[in-house]
Amino acid sequence: MANIVNFMDNLLDLLRNRRSTRIFKETQISPELVESLMKAALMSPSSKNSRPWQFVLVDDPDKLKQLAACKKSGSKLIGGTALSVVVIADPAVSDAWIEDASIASTLLQLEAEDLGLGSCWVQVRQRQTPDGGDAEAYVRQLLDIPETYSVLNIIGIGIKDEFHKPHDDAKLLWEKVHLNQFGKTE
Secondary structure, three states: OHHHHHHHHHHHHHHHHOOEOOOEOOOOOOHHHHHHHHHHHHOOOOHHHOOOEEEEEEOOHHHHHHHOOOOOOOOHHHHHOOEEEEEEEOOOOOOOHHHHHHHHHHHHHHHHHHOOOEEEEEEOOOOEOOOOOEHHHHHHHHOOOOOOOEEEEEEEEEOEOOOOOOOOHHHOOHHHOOOOOOOOOO
16 A cells, blocks of 8 residues: 555656756767656557557757757757657557557656656647648658658657746646536535
């Protein structure tokens, strides 16, 4: 029982402390940490265990700068990361590919936090490039991703060079929790 309580306390601390990081130090991430990150993503659950996701790791500084230009806004941080993970999936493998790839992305971010790294989700699916083009097509072309794969997002990862306060339990939106039917809290 004590192990379960410790696990839950650790998980809540991890969730409380994980915040989006957009400023990173110019320090590379060790291969061992990259392996741990990818283990978390590869162990993520998926619909019918279909595992429709794949991950393109980008650590080349020039590629990262090009990748940072994939959207009108919100993607510049990628140019300052040590590693960015492009999360893609094959919709022909699973009709729940968006959910599956989202779960893998979330576990990747939680593992980054657990390892003391910062991360930030950069949405690509249904977004546009600065000139109004399709952000998915831009990323697909830049990284030679086959047309059969959809690009969900990019998870920028690195050593934190900014720190945010943890989430405050007193500011949780409990009014968004309903019991047995919408609008009921008791």
